Amino acid sequence: MATQEFYIRNESETEARGPFNQEQLSSLADTGQLTDETFVYNEASEDWVVIGTNLELKAPLFPEKKKLQIRAQVEEETADRAKTDSRPPVTVDEMLAAAEGRTADTKDRLDPQIAMGRAAAIGAWSVFIMLILSSAAEIAPSIDFVTKFQVEKLLEHPLVILGALDLFLAVIVGLGMLSAYPVIRFRAALGLGFLGFIFFTQGLSMPFLAVVAGSAGLYVCTVTVSIPIVLISSLVGIAGMLGVVYHMILGGS
Incomplete structure (x- = not known):
């Protein structure tokens, strides 16, 4: 070949x-x-x-x-x-964290669901405190009529009825029944309109601002699940309600 x-x-x-x-x-x-x-x-x-x-x-x-x-x-x-083998072994905690969606990049970040739950809890406690303060401010000036249950006198002081409503709503929130939030939002608007009108027409600027702050804080705490917003709203609302208590009980003196 x-x-x-x-x-x-x-x-x-x-x-x-x-x-x-x-x-x-x-x-x-x-x-x-x-x-x-x-x-x-x-x-x-x-x-x-x-x-x-x-x-x-x-x-x-x-x-x-x-x-x-x-x-x-x-x-x-x-x-x-060799590079793969040089990595440290995976621990049980790391496996559980990965299963929950928490990795090395996200372990220091607060889970959104947890953050929302904390914000809701802070808001609920703040609403409870604001309602207690509000009921105290509305009932305390007429406490004598309340204890003696003088109906005709109570009718002359409608704030007592609003205070009783606030106390009832505070108990509801304290029991964890947050389904009452729509009613509380209506109560915040009602309180702002009623008390705000009284203080405004009497030229009482500081009590008027206190009612505005308290009503706004009460309202916002029932609608937000953001920790920064709920903290600010809680502080503003509680401070406002304390201002109302100071004016209604101590007479601002």
């Missing part, structure tokens, strides 16, 4: 070199005189083709390069495994 002969040339060359046999081409490849971009004459197609596109010819000419690629890949995989 006749030995196959090859003619080669580079892209910039106009004249071919050869003929070469398979062994000679391998020698040229080893010395760098032949690359996978070198052109070889294809007798079947009677055309010049790049050696890199002829897999049958390329494989025996550049076996060492293939080995190097495999070796580099193996070394890279080994390095990746």
Whole structure:
């Protein structure tokens, strides 16, 4: 069987070199005189083709390069495994935290649901305190009529009725029945309109501002679940209700 002969040339060359046999081409490849971009004459197609596109010819000419690629890949995989193995073992607490959605990036952040629950609890306690203060301010000036249950006198002091409503709502909130919040919001608007009108028409600016602050704080605490907002509303509302208590019981003196 006749030995196959090859003619080669580079892209910039106009004249071919050869003929070469398979062994000679391998020698040229080893010395760098032949690359996978070198052109070889294809007798079947009677055309010049790049050696890199002829897999049958390329494989025996550049076996060492293939080995190097495999070796580099193996070394890279080994390095990746070494990095993975160097990581500290996962603890049970970390597994539980991951199951709850708390990772290393989020462990210092407060869970939104927990934050909303805390805000709701703060708001409920603040509403309870504000209602107690409000009922005290409204009932205390007429306490004699209340204890003696003088109905005709009580009718002359409608604030007692509002105070009784506040006391009732405070008990409801204290029992955790937050479904009464819509009624409490109506009560906040009613108190602002009723007491605010009385103080405004009498020219009592400080009690008027206290009623505005107390009613606004009471209202906002029933609608927000944001901790910063509920804290501010609680402070403003309680301060306002204390101002109303001061004016109604102590007479502002």
